[in-house]
Amino acid sequence: MKINEVPQDDLPQYYEGIKKGNYAVDDNGKYVMVPSKGWDVDELVNRMACDEYHAALEETRKAVLAGQKSPLAYYMELRQLIPKFLGKTAGIATFRVKRHLRPGIFAKLNDSVLDKYAKALAITREELKTVPQNSYER
Amino acid sequence: MTTSVTTETLANGRTYTHRTAAHCETGVTSALFFDKGLNLSEPMIFGIGSGIFFGHLPFIKWTGLPITTFRSMPGLVFKKTAKRLNAKIYRKRFHSPQKGMDELRCVIRTGQIAAVTTNVYWLSFFPRRARFNFSGHNFIVLYENENGFRISDPTLLEYTTDCSAYDMERARFARGPMEARGLMYYPIYVNPNPDIRKACITGMLDTCNQMLKIPIPLFGVKGMRYVARKIIKWPEKLGYVEACRQLAHILRFQEEMGTGGAGFRYIFAAFLQEASELFGSKELNELSNEMTVIGDTWREFAVVSSRIIKQRKSKREETFDKAGGLMLICAGKEEQLFKDLRDVISTLKT
Structure with a gap:
């Protein structure tokens, strides 16, 4: 998963603004943690x-x-x-x-x-x- | 790794730095060791503690449905990591809530931070829709204040928060499946320069054994195949609606509970990448890329499954065969990956 593929779906009623950590690969192929706003799945x-x-x-x-x-x-x-x-x-x-x-x-x-x-x-x-x-x- | 930082002053004047993480137990372990002067990232802890796993537990029910886990037993990662890094730890469960709370107060009064395992239902700082009766959430207690306790929850929040003493007692001593019985743990002594290479190798070997060698068809790669075949049969056996319900239940374990995405597969890929830098090994980096591909396949499984669930009343485009097939592909790829990993480990030097 690339950084821009980390889901950022707007679902305020679900997680009440709390972000979840997701691990994703940046442009140089290095893993970083990216906060995700939410995923509809x-x-x-x-x-x-x-x-x-x-x-x-x-x-x-x-x-x-x-x-x-x-x-x-x-x-x-x-x-x-x-x-x-x-x-x-x-x-x-x-x-x-x-x-x-x-x-x-x-x-x-x-x-x-x-x-x-x-x-x-x-x-x-x-x-x-x-x-x-x-x-x-x- | 640190996306946001908040600092707190502990009872004995030391400073604690809050760091965010993707998974509660590894995040807590990382924070506890960092507090003792050993800076290891979350994926590194996850790898050393052999966190990645797959298991299907039809005999333990959670909200009435069997548990499908993507990680090892709650509590094991801390235990294994500490053992492999030669750290001395305190780890205790309690029969009486009163004793458990007294002990916690005693410990944090000395300025030692302690991690506790809790039941999510009773924690009022949690989002309302995430509060299900699940005993397996870890966070760190920093000190006592007028509202109860000051806590640091690396998974959920980007800042420290308060938790009332009543919530804490109920959450720690809630009864239910896999109850925590007030489990409380912290490292007493951590070697500041441990043999990380050796610990990594032990961790990776243990991981391979967990995934490949358990002779029960419910665990590891065999477990994945078992569940995948079950998924394919579900619509006939259980009916479409019930099959969707069970599928959604698996997805909850894969995505919802602070897994860092794709049921911990991305965290493990991050670990393999860090290990490849540590050992200077190209093969490990290739395996990390392979793990990323597997993670993407798990993500695809989640997307396909969610489409099945969404269309459960209308015409069907995606099928259970496809979802189960994706899981079988994951199983095949993971089997190959862990076999390759085992071969690579034998070439590594401590």
Whole structure:
């Protein structure tokens, strides 16, 4: 890759003005590091992953509002966790976490267990009991 | 190499110079050694630490899909480089977050800078769309201040920044695949005049073995062929949309995560070029040019794949056969390159 081939696509919403280092060959055939503003291939694959994440999150939010899942499922997905790692973070066995994803069982949890989850998910206990009415970003 | 420089004064009055880099671990290692008086460029560290690799790990899932890596395990480059340069290092993981944070505070209070491995999700200075649950980002902690910690992130930023103590603890001790468990490392003593030629030869030989000799078909050149054949079969096996999703996932590992372009192939070419100057060897320079060509082929693979993904709902011009074929070409070329490199190494003198 020559210096003038380093992609400089203008994608401010993607990397927020941060430049990535790219190694490229200069006119004398020597390698130098060239900051790149962004590449649309990069942006495309990142957008795909982000969209997938948001779509799954939105689906879970609707499922919680419809009473099929507990709010814990929503916040777990918001923090990009799976029951195994949420359990490890909160100090609760995985099979219990999986049970707590069911709304009926979640509703009966006592405050000490809720506090453990709230701390692990970096939200308050009150927030954990409901999901936002409108979808929001992170 | 240094595109922008910011200086910071450490706890004991020493000066630290921030330098930018393409990849986090090599950038951090380069900065740590520079702080101890040994000036090695990022590609040089990458070569000595045998950073280049290829592996497909279907049994470790990241955002629900298998990992395809273009570099060696996170943390290994620093370890190998230090060993080959005869540096004494401190490298530790912690069970308790409290102990890990206390130890970090203790170390930076003495004016010693320390590198930590973190989970990107919890770092608020990261761009929002890059914050995925990935434990493998390295940066250097400089000193404590009123906002938490002053840090230097060579990959991401052209200047030093602040990171709150809460972010730091969550990021260092996040649970997930390949968790860092608060890994913290720095060199204690670095020989200012090490035998760089010997270290380069060890590094290059190790690289050749990693790429050619691992008897598991998921790693090295064999791994590339395995993945390439899988790509060709995906549209039939998984359906077009799912195949695109998996292909995009590979591209993320190749281009998105601070690779210096083409899944580290350009950094390695830069290393071969520096090594050719060091040894005065023409053959190494030719191999460097060859590596650049391979890197360009990887770039082409990325472009072709992105076209496949873009047109996933409309008529197909580019096909998975073509993408997989390009990867097979890369595999063939790399196999030849590493075999040639092995032959060249035997003619080099330390």
